[in-house]
Amino acid sequence: MTQALLQVKDITKRYAGLIAVSHVSFDVPHGSIMGLIGPNGAGKTTCFQMIAGAVAPTEGEVFFDGRRLTGLDPEDICALGVARTFQVVRPLQDMTVLENAMVGALLRTPTMGQARDLAAATLDKVGLGPKKDIKAMHLTLPDRKMLELAKALATRPRLLLLDEVMAGLRPTEADEIIAVLRALNQEGLTIVLVEHVMRILMSIADHVAVLHHGELITQGTPDAVTQDPRVIESYLGKGAKHGH
Structure with missing residues (x-):
């Protein structure tokens, strides 16, 4: 069996008296789609952070x-090949869609011209090429989500x-992102997707880990x-499984 691309080993996060995440472990194999799911406040975003x-x-x-990531800065982790999107999308409003995507592209390209080409190709992949x-301030919410993905x-x-x-998208809009x-x-x-909509994960994930009150209650x-x-x-x- 090949080594997992991502290995999360027994991570715990305490804030004073609060345990946000408690002893969570999971592996994400190369080339897979993993879902991290749970009710609000389950610790999903803290795991991501x-x-x-x-x-x-x-x-x-x-x-x-x-390679051990613990202790590295976010920019160093990104340089190693880990990218993340944020729950609240904040594009650079006064910049164009292309310029927003170029901010991400500059990590890998030595010149502005190459960054522009990489950004344009990335926007084409998510369907934002024509825009x-x-x-960015003129984009709809679904397009802002796609731009966050493109960045x-x-x-x-x-x-x-x-x-x-x-989050916040209609089912048809979510389906467009799922297709991408x-x-x-x-x-x-x-x-790796953090979601609380079960339908979305059911349609795309190979493997799902479920968090509840900061603990991993099951995965499969x-x-x-x-x-x-x-x-x-x-x-x-409680009681939902009886008679339904």
């Missing part, structure tokens, strides 16, 4: 392609961390996870 280097774990370690000269992709990541990239993610995954990109295929009584209870409340 520890993987991406924005927050240091109180305990535990994170490895990317065998590349529009200022991350322009850093040429090997691992993409998506934090509720489909599938295509990227078929090109070899490994993806989407089908197996949705039939787990602990998952049904944490999502729907």
